[in-house]
Amino acid sequence: MSLRKRGRGTRAKSARGEEWDELHDEAARERRRARPSEQIDALRHLFDDPALAGVDLAAAAVVISVTSARCRVFHDGRELDCIVPPEIAARQKSALAVGDRVLFDDALRISAILPRRSVLSRPDPLNPHLQRLIAANIDVVANVVSTKSPPLRPRLIDRFLIAIQRGGAAPLIVVNKIDLDRDLTPLRVYEELGVPVIGCSTKSGEGLDALRAAVSGKTSALVGHSGVGKSSILNALDERLQIATGDLHRRGTGRHTTTSSTLHDLGGGTLIVDTPGIRELGLWDLTPRTLRESFPEFDEAAELCRFNDCTHLHEPACEAKQRVERGELSRARYDTYVRLMEDLSCEKR
Ligand SMILES: Nc1nc2c(ncn2[C@@H]2O[C@H](COP(=O)(O)OP(=O)(O)OP(=O)(O)O)[C@@H](O)[C@H]2O)c(=O)[nH]1
Ligand SMILES: [Mg+2]
Ligand SMILES: [Zn+2]
Secondary structure (H helix, E strand, O other): OOOOOOOOOOOOOOOOOHHHHHHHHHHHHOOOOOOOHHHHHHHHHHOOOOHHOOOHHHEEEEEEOOOEEEEEEEEEEEEOOOOOOOHHOHHHHHHOOOOHHHHHEOOEEEEEEEEOEEEEEEEOOOOOOEEEEEEEEEEEEEEEOOOEOOOOOHHHHHHHHHHHHOOOEEEEEEOOOOOOOOOOHHHHHHHHHHOOEOOOOOOOOOOOHHHHHHHOEEHHHHHOOOOOOOOHHHHHOOOOOOOOOOOOOOOOOOOOOOOOEEEOOOOOEEEEEEEEOOOOOOOOOOHHHHHHHHHHHHHHOOOOOOOOOOOOOOOOOOOOHHHHHHOOHHHHHHHHHHHHHHHHHHOOO
């Protein structure tokens, strides 16, 4: 397996939350292959760290935000600023993420990152062989969408569902702004796949109880396109939070209101991470096999395709394609699948 050459001038840069869309646009012109699990392997020593032997893991702190050399943690009922030592900072954000459980020493230096039970990750837009974590140890990842303003982007939903599923968290789709549009039929396809869909409005208050019930006592992350109302939802769930939210009309060139991820404690064991909005989500460590596993609705059709290794792209007598034509399978989902398969085969070349 050979890595494709990096783009000119990309080496020294590193992506911070707010620049990712721009960097992604720049990097998308070149297809590069994501090298599997290199970073996770590099971190494995931390998981087997002898320093963890005999440590009271319940005493670990929780990372609530991360900046280049420091992070803020909750520990024993207090918020503390900790130093992120260079060996962790060198792999910043892939090494340490919001939601991580960490140990720190008397000088408030992070000494170990505990094993993660789930991650939500994406490839670095400039160095796709680097895995960047959006958050760690999340139970539920809620993909917040709106159907009207901003418009629904099914392909982004499909990509989030793949990333969520691969990272080990449970997916949830939250359709905000139902005061503007009550039609949830475009989301029915996801319900049929077993993903819960909750409609809500931070303006009218509808659906907030259902959302509260879905996240209660868990650690969740709100992810999705900029302007769908992720921060507004957090404010609506807990009015003490007062997180800055953005006016769609004043944001002009699509600047994001939230620029870095932060974990908020809503009490009663409910923790929610607010994340910066994104336009594109690259997929970490995707292979044709894992891609096919991400579209289980094609499995039944695949039994009836002429070729038993049918990719449902160009083969004749493909039952999946015929079901899409007949409206029995979602065309939007099929289109996402084709795009991702084509991306993978470009990367292989
Ligand atoms: N009509 C309507 N507008 C809403 C609703 N919820 C949020 N908004 C508005 O949508 C805009 C964007 O809200 P934010 O909460 O900043 O969106 P965000 O998803 O956090 O955006 P980023 O931080 O940029 O990712 C603001 O002008 C909110 O007032 C809603 O339920 N209905
Ligand atoms: Mg926000
Ligand atoms: Zn087929």
